[in-house]
Amino acid sequence: MTSSEIRKRFLDFFAKRGHAILPSASLVPENDPSVLFNTAGMQPLVPYLMGQKHPLGARLASCQKCVRTGDLEDIGDNRHFSFFEMLGNWSLGDYFKQEAISWSYEFLTSKEEGLGLDPARLAVTLFEGDENAPFDQESKDIWMSLGIPEHRIFALPAEDNWWSPGDNGPCGPCSEMFYDMNGDFLGQEISKESFVEQVKKETFIEIWNDVFMEYEKKDGKVIGKLSQKNVDTGAGLERITAVMQGKNTAYDTDILSGVMEMVKSGSVNYGERSARIITDHLRTATFMIADGVFPSNKDRGYVLRRIIRRAAFRVGQLGLSQESYTQVISAITEKYESIYNIEKNKISEIFNQEVTKFTKTLDAGLKEFEKGVDPFLLATTYGFPIELTEELAKEKGIAIDRADFDVKMKAHQDLSRSGSEQKFKGGLANTNEATVKLHTAHHLLLAALQEVVDKNIHQRGSNITEERLRMDFSFDRKVTPEELQKVETLVNSWIEAKLPVVRREMPREEAEKLGAEMEFGAKYPDIVSVYTIQNTNDEYVSKEFCGGPHVTNTSEIGKFKIQKEEASSAGVRRIKAVIE
Ligand code: SER
Numbered sequence: 001m002t003s004s005e006i007r008k009r010f011l012d013f014f015a016k017r018g019h020a021i022l023p024s025a026s027l028v029p030e031n032d033p034s035v036l037f038n039t040a041g042m043q044p045l046v047p048y049l050m051g052q053k054h055p056l057g058a059r060l061a062s063c064q065k066c067v068r069t070g071d072l073e074d075i076g077d078n079r080h081f082s083f084f085e086m087l088g089n090w091s092l093g094d095y096f097k098q099e100a101i102s103w104s105y106e107f108l109t110s111k112e113e114g115l116g117l118d119p120a121r122l123a124v125t126l127f128e129g130d131e132n133a134p135f136d137q138e139s140k141d142i143w144m145s146l147g148i149p150e151h152r153i154f155a156l157p158a159e160d161n162w163w164s165p166g167d168n169g170p171c172g173p174c175s176e177m178f179y180d181m182n183g184d185f186l187g188q189e190i191s192k193e194s195f196v197e198q199v200k201k202e203t204f205i206e207i208w209n210d211v212f213m214e215y216e217k218k219d220g221k222v223i224g225k226l227s228q229k230n231v232d233t234g235a236g237l238e239r240i241t242a243v244m245q246g247k248n249t250a251y252d253t254d255i256l257s258g259v260m261e262m263v264k265s266g267s268v269n270y271g272e273r274s275a276r277i278i279t280d281h282l283r284t285a286t287f288m289i290a291d292g293v294f295p296s297n298k299d300r301g302y303v304l305r306r307i308i309r310r311a312a313f314r315v316g317q318l319g320l321s322q323e324s325y326t327q328v329i330s331a332i333t334e335k336y337e338s339i340y341n342i343e344k345n346k347i348s349e350i351f352n353q354e355v356t357k358f359t360k361t362l363d364a365g366l367k368e369f370e371k372g373v374d375p376f377l378l379a380t381t382y383g384f385p386i387e388l389t390e391e392l393a394k395e396k397g398i399a400i401d402r403a404d405f406d407v408k409m410k411a412h413q414d415l416s417r418s419g420s421e422q423k424f425k426g427g428l429a430n431t432n433e434a435t436v437k438l439h440t441a442h443h444l445l446l447a448a449l450q451e452v453v454d455k456n457i458h459q460r461g462s463n464i465t466e467e468r469l470r471m472d473f474s475f476d477r478k479v480t481p482e483e484l485q486k487v488e489t490l491v492n493s494w495i496e497a498k499l500p501v502v503r504r505e506m507p508r509e510e511a512e513k514l515g516a517e518m519e520f521g522a523k524y525p526d527i528v529s530v531y532t533i534q535n536t537n538d539e540y541v542s543k544e545f546c547g548g549p550h551v552t553n554t555s556e557i558g559k560f561k562i563q564k565e566e567a568s569s570a571g572v573r574r575i576k577a578v579i580e
Pocket of ligand 1: 040041042088163209210211232233234235452
């Protein structure tokens with residue numbers, strides 16, 4: 001069965017059972033600032049799952065474009081894709097577990113209307129219960145009534161069988177369906193431990209998830225039931241297709257095998273993993289661009305930029321010419337153009353522009369590389385994918401501490417992620433590389449003003465965008481050009497000295513004793529976060545009460561430049577500065 005037929009069968013099956021078929025929403029969520037991209041079919045439906053009436057009724061189904069980029073490093077294995085299509089059906093306060101589970105089972109096993117999978121190769125999981133909701137006996141009874149033997153039903157904890165799209169919104173226990181890929185366990189009893197083991201080994205593959213969304217989460221905690229009981233199901237088209245075509249991975253199915261072939265035939269030095277990464281990333285970039293995302297240093301644009309750079313590096317590794325990868329992009333768009341709206345030329349054009357830009361940073365990064373290998377700096381400042389740094393280091397016989405890099409990157413990404421999600425919480429409008437650097441530069445600027453101009457200068461206001469920082473501070477005359485020059489030089493000397501930026505949590509009193517800079521008029525909690533920067537003699541250059549995020553070393557900032565000094569209000573001056 002081809003992937004197109006699977007998609008069609010799914011939608012027809014649910015249409016016949018009273019579901020309105022929704023077209024896929026854009027990858028870019030329309031009214032949901034909490035996520036950068038739609039990561040599940042339910043995402044565009046959140047308001048309706050929360051109780052709003054949907055114009056097309058209470059039974060819906062769709063095939064939704066999704067992007068998940070949380071684990072880009074894993075791409076190239078059999079299972080992870082940064083773009084995929086999710087088949088799903090929903091009940092908005094209409095049917096519940098009985099129908100949802102029965103239809104899932106029927107679609108999976110029916111030869112006429114569904115996939116015709118052998119029921120003896122299925123296994124299912126359900127929620128074992130905790131303080132938020134009880135053991136899901138009802139689902140168990142339904143599965144058994146359909147003929148799934150008790151020893152093929154596994155109760156698992158919330159970690160596996162509770163689904164929610166984030167810290168806020170609808171959520172609930174789920175029941176997942178698994179398929180025995182090689183038919184090794186036909187009719188056999190399997191222990192829970194062995195089943196969990198087989199899932200890790202990918203002999204049992206998860207193919208569908210039925211979520212019974214009747215609860216609500218707030219700030220990460222389940223706070224109670226929703227006004228209605230919903231059903232949210234999701235089945236990855238890539239996985240189902242791999243199962244149906246007896247392949248270990250979707251790269252070998254009709255969805256991607258043609259593209260993989262094309263990458264192969266254009267390659268000078270073929271490598272399977274690189275080819276998979278190119279295939280995955282070009283498909284994701286294609287869909288992102290088709291939905292209006294442009295490469296940039298911010299939010300979605302930054303995700304796209306990273307994906308294109310990673311792809312570009314692999315393109316270089318395999319020795320694919322521009323003509324070859326343009327053909328690959330064409331092959332991808334042709335594959336999908338009957339279903340989704342994609343402008344082929346626009347995609348190649350944006351891709352090429354970005355590759356050209358990256359080639360420039362690539363050169364600057366290579367120069368930096370010659371000075372000394374700092375994979376984290378290369379990644380965050382020059383956009384070097386770690387694989388590239390590793391590759392280059394290997395050629396030179398230099399060892400890379402990958403674990404150290406992963407730890408730093410993880411912290412960096414967590415900061416970026418929490419920054420994007422909680423936009424205004426920390427006082428920073430956007431957390432991305434540019435603003436993080438400017439934020440640390442802001443601390444250095446204040447410290448330099450105190451050292452060069454007047455030690456009684458304190459911050460009165462602050463605003464950071466991607467382009468510049470702006471600081472208001474108490475001072476009752478103009479800061480002279482000579483003073484500004486000295487301030488700028490001092491800040492740059494701290495940057496050049498590569499000073500570590502350290503975050504510590506401590507009781508407010510202790511931070512006050514330390515003399516950490518506080519914002520005038522601000523109220524601080526009992527435990528505060530303090531960022532300190534010490535010079536090479538261990539003297540404090542800067543210490544401030546601050547939630548962050550910051551760079552981990554001043555060397556990451558780049559060249560600091562003051563652009564303007566002016567009056568802000570009586571007794572308050574304002575400086576604007578940039579990083580060049
Ligand atoms: N939202 C659930 C998932 O993504 C079911 O669609 O698995």
